Amino acid sequence: MEILILEGTPKTPTIEFKPSEGYLLLRGRSIPENSIEFYKPLIEGLDAYNSSPQSKTTVDIQLEYFNTSSSKCVLDVLKKLEAINGNSEVIINWYYEEDDEDMLEAGEDYQAIINVPFKMIEVEE
Amino acid sequence: MENIHDFYTKMEEGNIMLSFKGEVTSDLLTSILQIMESKMDTLEEPPVVKKKVYNILVECLQNLYHHLENDDFATPINEKSALFMIKKQNDEYSIMTGNYMVKENVMPMKKRLDTINAMDSMQLKTYYKEVLNNGEMSSKGGGGLGMIDIARKSGKKLEYRFDDVDDKLTFFSLNVKVAQNRNKEEKEEKVK
Numbered sequence: 001m002e003i004l005i006l007e008g009t010p011k012t013p014t015i016e017f018k019p020s021e022g023y024l025l026l027r028g029r030s031i032p033e034n035s036i037e038f039y040k041p042l043i044e045g046l047d048a049y050n051s052s053p054q055s056k057t058t059v060d061i062q063l064e065y066f067n068t069s070s071s072k073c074v075l076d077v078l079k080k081l082e083a084i085n086g087n088s089e090v091i092i093n094w095y096y097e098e099d100d101e102d103m104l105e106a107g108e109d110y111q112a113i114i115n116v117p118f119k120m121i122e123v124e125e
Numbered sequence: 126m127e128n129i130h131d132f133y134t135k136m137e138e139g140n141i142m143l144s145f146k147g148e149v150t151s152d153l154l155t156s157i158l159q160i161m162e163s164k165m166d167t168l169e170e171p172p173v174v175k176k177k178v179y180n181i182l183v184e185c186l187q188n189l190y191h192h193l194e195n196d197d198f199a200t201p202i203n204e205k206s207a208l209f210m211i212k213k214q215n216d217e218y219s220i221m222t223g224n225y226m227v228k229e230n231v232m233p234m235k236k237r238l239d240t241i242n243a244m245d246s247m248q249l250k251t252y253y254k255e256v257l258n259n260g261e262m263s264s265k266g267g268g269g270l271g272m273i274d275i276a277r278k279s280g281k282k283l284e285y286r287f288d289d290v291d292d293k294l295t296f297f298s299l300n301v302k303v304a305q306n307r308n309k310e311e312k313e314e315k316v317k
Binding site: 011031033065068069071072075100102109112113 | 151154155158159172173176177179180183184187190191250253254257258270271273274278
């Protein structure tokens with residue numbers, strides 16, 4: 001399975017997907033005009049990963065901003081992880097900056113939809 | 126010669142921090158966001174305010190961008206042109222947009238805005254989750270979440286108006302105000 005590393009830009013987040021380590025990182029800003037295109041390789045990578053996942057899968061989501069077009073794609077990513085959770089123990093860490101209630105709320109919104117427990121982690125600004 | 130001083134005075138009196146009229150491109154959005162970010166840094170805005178304004182800016186600008194991309198044929202005179210302004214007065218930010226729209230789109234837009242404006246913050250949260258989970262995503266990735274998110278983050282009612290231009294076109298104006306210290310007020314409310 002292929003490792004996927006995308007460096008962050010002013011409009012797109014850093015993505016590190018390391019299937020051999022069972023690790024996924026999403027960090028930074030996700031505000032592209034066309035988010036479907038951007039998230040496509042990750043969605044496909046997660047699909048492939050689900051055929052032979054590691055026993056444990058750790059996911060760190062540390063987004064600073066995301067637009068509504070990305071929010072659908074993030075939900076798609078989380079739904080893939082929900083599917084993987086049957087074959088691997090998935091741990092989702094949702095990071096939000098101190099006082100960023102909107103980002104905490106966004107995590108809670110996802111948690112209400114996705115059947116995988118989230119760990120909410122507050123970080124200093 | 127045109128009176129440039131008039132333009133200047135109008136912008137000064139209106140407390141306009143930034144204004145743009147013209148074609149909205151992806152690169153332009155990147156630049157505007159960078160300019161506004163550094164302006165808010167200079168003003169030493171609290172991170173909470175900065176994030177809210179930035180988020181609403183992104184959604185408003187991308188609404189314009191996608192609108193112009195879809196309906197460019199609808200603006201024969203002002204091709205792909207829109208207006209965008211940011212105002213700051215008495216610690217309150219206003220993000221204002223204006224664009225042409227074909228008349229058929231006016232009623233659906235008005236209905237959407239009125240639906241959103243009739244909701245309180247809890248109802249908006251529920252509505253957002255509903256659309257996020259069930260709503261069909263448009264090819265551009267929009268999917269109707271933008272306005273709901275703008276209303277949620279703004280914490281105020283969305284102000285809007287439609288001005289008829291001719292038998293085909295209407296000019297749509299939107300004013301989004303960013304409530305200051307909303308979280309603080311809510312927290313205090315909870316304490317009571």
